[in-house]
Amino acid sequence: MLSEKIHCDDGAILTGNLFHADECLGAVLIGSATGIKQQFYQPFARFLAENGFTALTFDYRGIGDSLSQPVSDSRATLISWGESDMTAALHHLKARTDDKPLFLLGHSAGGQLAGLMRNAQQLTAMFNVGSSSGSLRNMRLLYQLKAHFFMNCFIPLSNWLFGHTKSQWLGMGEPLPAGVGRQWRQWCNGQGYVKTSFGKDVQNHQYDALKIPAKWVVATDDDIACEKNVKEMMSVYTNADHSLEILNPSLWQLKQIGHMKFFSRQSSALWHLPLTFFRQYL
Template identity: 55%
Template sequence: MNQVKQTDIQITCSDKYLLAATQYTPDNKVKGAVLIGPATGIKRQFYANFAIHLAEHGYGVITFDNRGIGESLDGHIKDCEVTLQCWGEKDMPAVLEQLKQSFPDTRYHLVGHSAGGQLIGLMPNAHDISSVFNFACSSGQLSNMKLSYKFSAHFFMNVFIPLSNLLFGHTKSHWLGMGEPLPKEVAKQWQLWCNGQGYVKTAFGSTVHRHHYDDLSMPSMWINAEDDQIAINENVADMVSVFKQLPAQTKTLKAENYGLNEIGHMKFFSRQSKPLWQYAIEWLDNH
C-alpha cells in the first residue's frame, strides 16, 4: 500500500481566478491520475478519504473547490457572479491541466459526483480524459422524480432558490442540508436545467454555444444507488442520452447488499462506504 503525500495547492484558471485544491501523491510509481469533480456546493474535504484511498492504490488525485464554494470563494457570496456553466468551462479544465502537470505521462480519469460528471462536456480539454467514473450523476429532471420526493424537489428548486436569491442575494442551500451556500447564478442555472430535459442540454444554443457532448467517446461507468431520490435510473438515462457517442455502462447499488444503512445521493464517498470504493479502483485499473 502506498504512503500518500497530501498538499494544498492553488490552481489558476484561464481567467486568472484562483481555485483552492488538494493534491494526493502516492510515494511509488503513479498508475494514473484522477480529477475528482465535486457535486454542486460540495467542498473538496468531503472527498478526502476517498482520494487518499485512490492514492494508496497508486493514483495521483486532485480535489478542488469550484469558484464560489469553500476556499474558492473570493469576496462575499452575494457579489459572486459565477455560473454552473463556468465550473465546466473554466474550473474543471484548469484542474485537469494541473493534474497533467503534476502527474505527467500517464492516463487521466474523471471521477464525477453529480455535477462533477454532468459538466465534462463543457471542458475544452475533455478529450484528454481516458475514462469517466460517475456516481449519482444524472439530469436531475424534476418531472421524472417519484411523487414522494417530487414536492420537496420542486419546493427547493422553484420556491426556495428564487426566494433565497431575492432576500439574500444568494441561495442558502445549507439551511436545507444541501451543501454550501450557492452563488445566485449557480442556483438559477441549476433550477433552470433541472426543470428541463437533459440538464445542460437545456442551455444548448442559448448560453452554451460550444461543447463536446456530441463527440466524447471515452469509456464511462455510471453508478447510482437504489435509495437515491435524485439520480434515479430514469434521470441517469436522461443524462447519458445527452452524450451522443459515449460508451456507457450503468450499475445500481443496493445499500443492504454491502452492509450499509444507506447510500443515497452522497454517501458513496463516506468512509463507511469503503466497500463500494473497489468499483472505482477496478474501473481505473482496467482503463
Template identity: 50%
Template sequence: MSAQTEDIAINTANGGVLAATVFYPPGEVRAAVMLAPATGMLRRFYRPFAEYLAAAGYAVITFDNQGLGGSLHGAVKDSQASLVSWGQNDMPAVLDELQQLFPGVSHHLIGHSAGGQLIGLMPNAGGLKSVFNVACSSGSVRNMAMPFRAKAAFFMRVFMPLSNAVFGCARNQWLGMGETLPRGVAREWSEWCNGSGYVKMALGKTVHTHLYDTLAMPSLWLHAPDDDIATEKNVKEMMAVFSAMPSERLLLQPADYGLRHIGHMKFFSRQSQQLWALAVEWLGKHA
C-alpha cells in the same frame, strides 16, 4: 503507507483562483485522477475517498469550485460563478494542472453528480482516458418520485429563487443542501432541474460550444435505487446527452454491500468504503 498531500492554488482562464489539494501515492503513480464535486460540495468531503485512491497508487486532485469554500474570494453574493463557468473554466484548469503534475500517465475523471454532468463543457476533456460517474443524472424534478418530488419542486421553484432575490445568493445550508451558492449557480441549477435537466436545457441557448456529442472515452455510471435525485430515468437521460460516449450503468443495491443506505451522497462516506474498490477496479482496467 499513507498518501502525502499538498494544498495548491490553480488559476482559471476567467481569472479565478481555485483552492485544491493534491494526493500523492506513496509509491509509483499508476494514473492520475481529478475528482469533480457535486453542486455545493467542498473538497474536504472527498478527502477519505481521495486518500483511498492514493493508497492504491493513483494521484488525485480535489478542488473547490469558484464561489465556494477556499475558492470563494470576497462575498458570495458578488461571485460571478455559474454551472457553465464551472464546466468551462474550473474543471479544465484542474485537468491542465493534473496533466502538468503527472505527465506520462493516463488521466481520468471521477465525477459526483454535477462533476460528471459538466464534463462536456470542458474544452480539454478529450485528454481524459476514462470517466467514472457517481449519482450523475439529469436531475429533472419531473422524474423524481413523490413525496421527494414535491420537496425538490419547492426547493428549485420557490426556495432558491426567493433566496437569490432576497440575499443575492442561495442559502442552501439552511435546508441541508450543501454550501451557500452564488446566484448564477443557483439560477442555472433551478432552471435546468425544472426543465429537461442539467446542461441539456442550456445547449443552443447559453451554451453553443461543447463536446457532449463527440466525447468517446469509456464511462461507468453508478447509482443507487434509494437515490431520490439520480433516478434510473434521470441517469439514462444524462447518459444520452453524451451521445458518442461508450457507457456502462451499474445499479448499486445497498444490501449487496452490507449497507442500509447509499442514496445520493453516501458512496463517498467512510461507512461505504466497501464500494470504493469499484473505482480502483475501473481505474485498473483503463489506466
C-alpha cells in the same frame, strides 16, 4: 496532501489538494457535487493515492476554499464551473503527473458538467456517481414535491432576499452563488440538464465528441439521481461507451447509500468499483 493553487484562463484562482501516489499509475480528477466542499472527498482521494492513483480535489469558484469574496458578489455559474474550473483543474493535474492517464471521478455535478470541459478529450475514462439530469418530473412523487419547493420557491426567493442561494438552510450543501442556483433551477426544470442551454448559453461543448468509456453508478435509494434521470444524462453524452450499475445498499451490507454516502468511510467497500474500472484503462 499538498495544497495547490489552480489558475483558470479567466484569471480566477481555485484552491485544490493533491494526493500524490508514490508509484503513480494514473491521475484522477474528483469533480464535486453542487455545493459540496472538497474536504468531503479527501478520505476517498487518500484511498486512490494509496492504490496508485494521484488524485486532485478542488473547490469550484464561489465555494469553500475557492470563495475569495462574499458569496453574493460571486458571478459563478454552473457553466463556468465546467468550462473554466474543471478545465483548469484537469490541466493542473496533468502538469503534476507527467502525462499519466487522466481519469474523472464525477459526483453528481462533476459528471454532469464534464462535457463542458474544453480539454475533456484528454480523459481516458470517467466514472460517475449519482450523476443525472436532475429532471424533477422523473423523481419519486414525495421527493418531487420537496425538489419543486427547493428549486422553484426557495432558490428564487433566497436569491432575491440575500443575493445568493442559502442552500445550507435546507441541508443542500454550501451557500451557492446566485448564478449557480438560478442555472441549477433552470436545468432541473428541463430535460437533459445542461442540454437545455445548448445553442443558447452553451455554444461549444464536448458532449458529442467524447467517445471514452463512461461508467455510471446510482443507488436504489438515491432520490435525486433516479435510474431514469441517470439514463437521461447518459444520453447527453451521445457517443461515450456507457455502462450502468445499480447499487442496492443491502447487497453491500449498507443501511444507506443515497446521493451522498458512496464517499463516506462506512461505504469504503464501494471504493474498489472505480479503482477496478480505472485499472482497465492503464
